[in-house]
Amino acid sequence: MAERGRGGAAWVRLQAVAVSGSTCEGLLLAALPLLAVSITTDPRAVSLVNVAGQAPWLLLSLFAGVVIDRVRRTTVLAYAYAVQIVAALTLALLGSTGSLSLPALLVVAFVLTTAQVFGDGAAGSVVPEVVAPDQLDMANSRLQVIDRGMVQFVVPPATGLLIGLSAGLPAWLAAVAALVALLLARGIPSVKPVRTPAHPLKDVTAGLRYLVGTPLLRAITITVALGSFAASAGNSMLVLYATKELHLAPFGYGVLLACLAVGWVGSSFFVDRFVRRFGYSTSMRVAQACAVLSQLLIAIVPPWPALVGAVLIFLTGTTLIWNVCSQSTRQRFTPSELLGRVLTSHRALAWGLTPLGALAGGFVAVHWSLRGVWVMAAAVQLLGTSLVWRKLSPAAFRDAETVMAR
DSSP, X not given: OOOOSTTOHHHHHHHHHHHHHHHHHHHHHHHHHHHHHHHOOOHHHHHHHHHHHHHHHHHTHHHHHHHHHHSOHHHHHHHHHHHHHHHHHHHHHHHHTTOOOHHHHHHHHHHHHHHHHHHHHHHHHHHHHHSOGGGHHHHHHHHHHHHHIIIIIIHHHHHHHHHHHOTTHHHHHHHHHHHHHHHHHTTSOOOOOOOOOSOHHHHHHHHHHHHHHSHHHHHHHHHHHHHXXXXXXXXXXXXXXXXXXXXXXXXXXXXXXXXXXXXXXXXXXXXXXXXXXXXXXXXXXXXXXXXXXXXXXXXXXXXXXXXXXXXXXHHHHHHHHHHHHHHHHHHHTSOGGGHHHHHHHHHHHHSTTHHHHHHHHHHHHHHTOHHHHHHHHHXXXXXXXXXXXXXSOHHHHHHHHHHHHO
């Protein structure tokens, strides 16, 4: 068993991996929509980049779970960063030589997210190996803040400036960051997987059966699926909303993305105490209700960048509360030998609607308005809220604890 605890070497190293890996992802994820807008301003074409970047969550997550549970998890993590290096170098060469095209951006987006599917699943499965059970909330909060802090706060404003110097420069730096993450990941000890003769399809079925057959986990997955659809619709159009409605330059768009991370960072200072004080049920109900309110506010507030940024801060601050509870619930109420498959099965089912959300966002923007995208998102989130209030009760969590204790 890897060294556990808040100050354990393996836990410290995992955080360092998260910093480097999230820097790579932040650079590429911020650069892709900006590069897409430099090629075309058609909302439907821009949304395709988001579709390609979300499709692997649906297409590959189930297979990734089998790999994560059959191969040493830190090895999977290292290979995921190797794939990110390839994606970053490809984009860097295309950008530096003036050879960018929409099809090329679609391929890079797909490959980048493919690496995320394997890497995020492996990292989530490693967490219970390097921290004690009573530190899961703290660990998940820390890793999500690192991820969002780099992906949305530190990196995006710099990406806008870097693209102004050279279209390929952010990708060159992303390749270096991914290389650092790969080298760090190789030094994290991990539990050797149990050899199984079962056919991979049986492994996939076992993970899905556990996820769908556990009432608490099933309700969370459905809620996240609805939320992912809504969030993807908004995210796919955010770059156009920023440039057309708010009249922001690339640097201003990066600052707007940074507002998303401010909420994560600010919430991180109290999320652990909040969850311990109110429990998972109340925390998740409050967070989901705030998601509906935030989407409505984006749709109706005046086009003032500062005001929209404040709404985004509120949105992500409450989203962190939900995400910590959601991830910790899966880790707490899933047997270790199934954890990789359950985590990736959740992502396949919960994030499988994100490509459709991106397409819906582009369709609504063309045939209604950009603001209409967030009205639709709020309506979808409202469906999730009704499910959360009915299924994620305190009694439901107590029943799950009783089952795990048997």
